[in-house]
Amino acid sequence: MADIKTSEFSKASTLSIKDPQLQRALGRVGAGFDTSRQEAIAEVTPEVWETWREEARSIKAHTLDHLDYYLEMVYDNVTKAGGQVHFANTADQANEIVAQLVRTRNVKMAVKSKSMVSEELSLNPVLESLGVEVFETDLGEYIIQLADETPSHLVAPALHKSKEDVAQLFSEKLGLPYTEDIEEMARAARVLLRDKFFQADLGISGANFVVAETGTLVIITNEGNGRLCTSAPRMHIGITGMEKMIPSMQDLAVFLRVLPRSATGQRITSYVSMVTGPRRSDDEDGPEEFHLILVDNGRSRMLADPDLREALNCIRCGACLNICPVYQKVGGHAYGWVYPGPIGAIVSPMLVGLKQSKDLPFASSLCGACRDACPVKINIPKMLLNLREKLSESPDPEVKASPDLDNLLARGYVRLMSNPELLSIAHRLGRNLQKPLAFLPFSPFSKGPKLPLPLISQWTKSRDLPKFPARTFHEIWKKELSKSPGGKSPEIPVSDASDKP
Ligand code: SF4
Incomplete structure (x- = not known):
């Protein structure tokens, strides 16, 4: 699999934040995508948009609930159309299937259209080790292939590159003026x-969807490269995750509405290519052979987890990345693997293991913007919380997220907040301790530069510590109580419970 650096999120994100060029690129492109998305959605009424989202969500949920049935249907229909279906449990198995086809068909050159699953498998180095010359044909993917990098966005793989970077790259690697x-x-x-x-002997594509009732691969692009990859070379290999099934062509209609609008703000992409099997005898063109590789590689584990299986509904539109305040600051590479952003913070730990991705579920402010933007209504914050819980409850010390000090502090906080006497003592203590500090130059309680206080220096270096109030609520309450007639509690309005949300 691709180099997995998910355990380095903290370090990598700190470096990303300090990279001015990356910050410029993220500010420029990410926000633009989201504005286009909102404009495209505004063209239909909110009711229509919500109906489409709900329809898309329920189709994906239904398919996942009956995945074994639809996988069999895909197998039957691809085979009927003259293609071959291969199931790969792991990345290695998927790569071996491709390697076998390459060796036996004497493949020397391959063209690829954009495929996140092939990035997940690290397929290019495998092909190159077999002597196959590989060309990415999506422009963004081609740029990062030339730069020997990995994608930083689900839809715009070279989002982190400026036009100056690309100009330099084309001049150095391609010898262009x-x-x-x-x-x-x-x-x-x-x-x-x-x-x-x-010239290529082999075309490799991913699939946005696989329609079970016909065994059709649906590939959505803006550059037309997907269509050429799947029709010009003599062999076509489609590689996709096993969660990409949808039952019927009728179901496809709603995804063709929600995916482009959510991804790039388009009503429809320039190309929607549908591939059903290899070339038939009366076809003018098309590949002689068609192979579909359905990859598990940890997806069954996700499917078996009732709290996290919803992440398999993802149609990789990238809307949650474009709206995420964390992604907007750290970019895609900080997430350390193929799938970045809020959905990557769920998918990566599930596919590569929690032990290797302990930071990722915490890479979110839980603001909920990703859930609201998601065209298939995936409740990302809920799943991130669930992963955090799994990390903190894990009996395996290597997986357990919170170090003992964190747990100790959290337990102390709960104790303090649930004991009014203790809280009152802590208030009085804080109020008295802050007095001498308030007169210090660089006091943590004043605006401006701060003294680096032990343990909380990272927090106070850019924030003012709130001052303890002169009187706490308890103290005010006690005083008011003593003033009220007969020592009774003062009248306070009590809202009707039914008003509560
Ligand atoms: S989680 Fe939702 S918003 Fe994010 S990429 Fe997947 S489908 Fe798009």
Whole structure:
């Protein structure tokens, strides 16, 4: 699998925040995507949008509930159409299936359209080790292939690159005259890649959806490269996660509405390619062979977990990334693996293991913006909380997230807040202790630079410590109580319980 650095989230995110060029790129592109999404959604009424979201959610939930049935249906229909279906339990098995096909068909060159699953499998190095020349044909993927990097966004893999970076890269790696003209760079890449489609022996694609009733792969692109990859070379291998099934063509309609709007703010993408089996005798073109590899690689584990299986509904639109305040600051590479952002913080721990991804469920402010933006209504914050609970409750000390000091502090806090006498003593203590500190230069209680206080220096270096009040609520309450006639509690309005949310 791709180099997994999910355990380095804290370190990597600190570096990302200090990278001015990355910060500029994230500010420029991420927010733009979300504005386009909101504009596209505003074109339909909120009721219509909610109906589509609910329909999409329930189709995915239904399919996952009957996944064995639909997988069998896909197997039957792809086979009927003349293709072959392979099931891979692990990344290694999936790579071995591809390697076997490459060896036996004497493949020398492969073109690929964008596929996150092939990134998950680290397929390119496997192909290269077999002597196959590989060309990514999605422009963003091509850029990061040239830069020898991994994608930083589900939809825009080279989002972290500026046009100057790409100009430099094209000039160094492709020997093209340096230009920062985006159209000119895109044209140059297009000319270069065009020939490869026709020279390649193998086309590799992912799939946005697999329609079970027909065994059809649905590939949604804006560049048309998916269509060329799947039709020009003599063999086509589709590689996708086993959760990508949907029951019927009729079900596809709602996803064709919600996915482009959520991903790029488009009503529909420029290309929607549907591939059913290899070329038939009366077809003018198409591959002689078609193979579909359905990858598990930890998805069964997710499916078996009632609290987290909903993450398999994801249609990889990237909307949750574009709206996430954490992703907007740290970018995709900080997450340390193929799947970044809020959904990546759930999928990665489930696929690579909690032990290796202990920081990721905490990479969220739990503001809920991701849940509201998600076109299939995935409750991301709830699942992140669930993962946090799994981490803190784990009997395995290597998985357990909270070090003992954190647990001790949390327990102390609960004790303090549930005991009024203790709380009152703590208030008085804090009030008295703050007095000498308030007169110090760089006091943590004043605005401006702060003294680095032990344990809380990271917190106070950019924040003012709130002052303890002159009188606590308890003290005010006691005084008011003593003033009230007959020592009775003063009247306070009590709201009707039915008003409560
Ligand atoms: S979790 Fe929802 S919003 Fe995020 S990528 Fe998946 S489908 Fe899109």
